[in-house]
Amino acid sequence: xxxxxxxxxxxxxxxxxxxxxxxxxxxxxxxxxxxxxxxxxxxxxxxxxxxxxxxxxxxxxxxxxxxxxxxxxxxxxxxxxxxxxxxxxxxxxxxxxxxxxxxxxxxxxxxxxxxxxxxxxxxxxxxxxxxxxxxxxxxxxxxxxxxxxxxxxxxxxxxxxxxxxxxxxxxxxxxxxxxxxxxxxxxxxxxxxxxxxxxxxxxxxxxxxxxxxxxxxxxxxxxxxxxxxxxxxxxxxxxxxxxxxxxxxxxxxxxxxxxxxxxxxxxxxxxxxxxxxxxxxxxxxxxxxxxxxxxxxxxxxxxxxxxxxxxxxxxxxxxxxxxxxxxxxxxxx
Amino acid sequence: xxxxxxxxxxxxxxxxxxxxxxxxxxxxxxxxxxxxxxxxxxxxxxxxxxxxxxxxxxxxxxxxxxxxxxxxxxxxxxxxxxxxxxxxxxxxxxxxxxxxxxxxxxxxxxxxxxxxxxxxxxxxxxxxxxxxxxxxxxxxxxxxxxxxxxxxxxxxxxxxxxxxxxxxxxxxxxxxxxxxxxxxxxxxxxxxxxxxxxxxxxxxxxxxxxxxxxxxxxxxxxxxxxxxxxxxxxxxxxxxxxxxxxxxxxxxxxxxxxxxxxxxxxxxxxxxxxxxxxxxxxxxxxxxxxxxxxxxxxxxxxxxxxxxxxxxxxxxxxxxxxxxxxxxxxxxx
Numbered sequence: 001x002x003x004x005x006x007x008x009x010x011x012x013x014x015x016x017x018x019x020x021x022x023x024x025x026x027x028x029x030x031x032x033x034x035x036x037x038x039x040x041x042x043x044x045x046x047x048x049x050x051x052x053x054x055x056x057x058x059x060x061x062x063x064x065x066x067x068x069x070x071x072x073x074x075x076x077x078x079x080x081x082x083x084x085x086x087x088x089x090x091x092x093x094x095x096x097x098x099x100x101x102x103x104x105x106x107x108x109x110x111x112x113x114x115x116x117x118x119x120x121x122x123x124x125x126x127x128x129x130x131x132x133x134x135x136x137x138x139x140x141x142x143x144x145x146x147x148x149x150x151x152x153x154x155x156x157x158x159x160x161x162x163x164x165x166x167x168x169x170x171x172x173x174x175x176x177x178x179x180x181x182x183x184x185x186x187x188x189x190x191x192x193x194x195x196x197x198x199x200x201x202x203x204x205x206x207x208x209x210x211x212x213x214x215x216x217x218x219x220x221x222x223x224x225x226x227x228x229x230x231x232x233x234x235x236x237x238x239x240x241x242x243x244x245x246x247x248x249x250x251x252x253x254x255x256x257x258x259x260x261x262x263x264x265x266x267x268x269x270x271x272x273x274x275x276x277x278x279x280x281x282x283x284x285x286x287x288x289x290x291x292x293x294x295x296x297x298x299x300x301x302x303x304x305x306x307x308x309x310x311x312x313x314x315x316x317x318x319x320x321x322x323x324x325x326x327x328x329x330x331x332x333x
Numbered sequence: 334x335x336x337x338x339x340x341x342x343x344x345x346x347x348x349x350x351x352x353x354x355x356x357x358x359x360x361x362x363x364x365x366x367x368x369x370x371x372x373x374x375x376x377x378x379x380x381x382x383x384x385x386x387x388x389x390x391x392x393x394x395x396x397x398x399x400x401x402x403x404x405x406x407x408x409x410x411x412x413x414x415x416x417x418x419x420x421x422x423x424x425x426x427x428x429x430x431x432x433x434x435x436x437x438x439x440x441x442x443x444x445x446x447x448x449x450x451x452x453x454x455x456x457x458x459x460x461x462x463x464x465x466x467x468x469x470x471x472x473x474x475x476x477x478x479x480x481x482x483x484x485x486x487x488x489x490x491x492x493x494x495x496x497x498x499x500x501x502x503x504x505x506x507x508x509x510x511x512x513x514x515x516x517x518x519x520x521x522x523x524x525x526x527x528x529x530x531x532x533x534x535x536x537x538x539x540x541x542x543x544x545x546x547x548x549x550x551x552x553x554x555x556x557x558x559x560x561x562x563x564x565x566x567x568x569x570x571x572x573x574x575x576x577x578x579x580x581x582x583x584x585x586x587x588x589x590x591x592x593x594x595x596x597x598x599x600x601x602x603x604x605x606x607x608x609x610x611x612x613x614x615x616x617x618x619x620x621x622x623x624x625x626x627x628x629x630x631x632x633x634x635x636x637x638x639x640x641x642x643x644x645x646x647x648x649x650x651x652x653x654x655x656x657x658x659x660x661x662x663x664x665x666x
Binding site: 045046047146147148169170174176179201205208209 | 380479480508534538
């Protein structure tokens with residue numbers, strides 16, 4: 001109903017909870033993180049993170065928690081925009097969107113790459129010219145390359161100073177990402193991945209193999225809040241910043257909870273951290289994300305922010321919803 | 334309809350083909366393996382196997398092919414049995430089944446382990462006493478352990494001289510399997526895995542990381558003959574024997590084609606190689622596997638041997654088949 005990869009029991013299991021204080025009530029109201037830990041499945045990850053180590057991380061996270069919560073409520077969690085530079089956009093469109101985004105206060109931009117090297121060079125130059133040398137630029141190849149190709153291609157885009165290259169190759173290729181990370185490190189380019197990683201065992205290995213420098217959880221792909229928690233804790237242990245994947249239908253709404261929790265209770269840091277934002281389809285949600293100054297403002301409503309508006313659901317119901325009716329009529333059915 | 338993981342287009346895409354000569358007609362009738370290679374997706378694996386390298390492997394495989402085909406037709410492909418030592422069997426049952434299997438000519442046996450160490454020790458001792466020190470014994474933990482636990486547990490079963498420990502931990506844990514492989518090598522125990530590996534990228538890494546010493550393709554899990562071919566070729570390059578997973582409904586029927594092809598055209602070796610066999614549900618298939626002297630005899634019928642008997646399908650149709658009718662009546666529905 002939400003994102004294609006969203007499990008059916010997600011909303012039910014969290015309904016009635018309240019972000020920061022109720023969404024994770026065990027942690028933020030209790031002095032003992034044991035209750036939160038009891039939700040995590042440590043099977044298959046004890047070789048890198050035991051329950052005791054996770055307990056210590058959460059205990060340390062208690063210090064300064066209140067201040068961090070206030071900081072979030074006041075300034076929000078830093079975001080970056082993926083809305084300006086999709087592959088299909090013309091140079092004019094790209095220029096216009098980047099200029100507008102800059103005006104709206106965005107300081108971090110992601111550009112899609114990997115279809116054609118000369119196009120990439122031209123587009124990246126255009127964006128750098130608009131945003132200037134100080135703003136942050138990320139690149140995303142959406143699994144386009146084989147391992148040697150990724151290194152070669154990115155070496156040619158290094159002049160545009162990307163912070164990271166995202167999904168340079170198959171999302172299952174832990175060792176491939178490690179090879180790419182090692183090759184690109186001297187160029188100052190990190191590797192980001194995770195949106196297609198389906199469980200904590202894959203993330204464990206990405207961390208063990210130094211295969212990523214930015215870890216991109218996906219609130220749906222990982223299949224549960226519980227599974228995400230174990231990944232946040234492993235990332236903390238390895239000192240790797242979490243920069244969630246978002247953008248799909250309702251994904252921004254979902255993931256904001258996890259990343260704000262990460263800051264308040266686990267990482268306690270914003271260094272090199274930001275959450276993806278795509279300005280797309282939020283109008284269908286009862287409690288859409290609120291972006292202010294290029295930051296996610298903590299939602300104050302109960303729940304996981306996934307409830308869709310009844311009228312949106314009705315309109316898109318197959319085959320009797322208004323949208324489908326029009327579509328099918330146009331198809332001559 | 335067949336195995337739970339079997340894709341819908343499997344049979345159709347291969348119908349009308351004939352094992353060894355028609356099932357892979359490109360290879361066995363043509364002098365040029367290019368046509369076979371054109372079925373393989375090399376994306377994401379070129380860092381370990383290029384199309385040129387695969388071509389060379391297949392070219393070398395041409396030498397002695399006719400003799401190997403004759404060898405298969407005469408003696409079949411060596412198998413091992415998993416039917417004697419499931420976890421739920423009593424010691425009496427286990428004793429009886431092992432004794433019978435020995436009498437039927439079986440020389441390779443697999444025992445399930447991992448539920449209780451003392452049980453495992455008792456059961457493995459019992460089996461070794463029956464089969465003697467020379468016969469081959471394999472162990473299968475079905476993903477039971479965390480990485481350190483696997484090493485510890487298997488160290489205590491080393492006295493029973495298992496050839497391999499199968500699926501000691503999460504099937505996604507490439508680096509974990511590598512750690513276990515390294516730790517168990519001095520004990521003479523190899524690691525076997527693969528039945529849950531969903532694509533060539535995972536197998537690529539298992540080979541790169543020296544994470545397995547026996548590679549267990551699954552004709553359904555890997556999703557296509559094509560994907561299996563790429564794995565057979567990578568295994569050849571790394572010198573790792575392929576010992577397919579079988580046993581599920583129709584899995585023995587399916588996988589025999591792949592492993593006999595592997596011997597004739599790729600590996601050209603039977604050293605440390607054998608195919609799993611479980612004596613279960615073959616009666617529902619129109620062309621069930623033929624086992625002689627503990628070996629798979631090459632099927633001579635056209636196709637992938639997956640066609641079920643019409644009466645079997647009819648009987649098990651929900652809710653009007655005879656089997657379901659009885660079951661539902663017994664449930665009081």
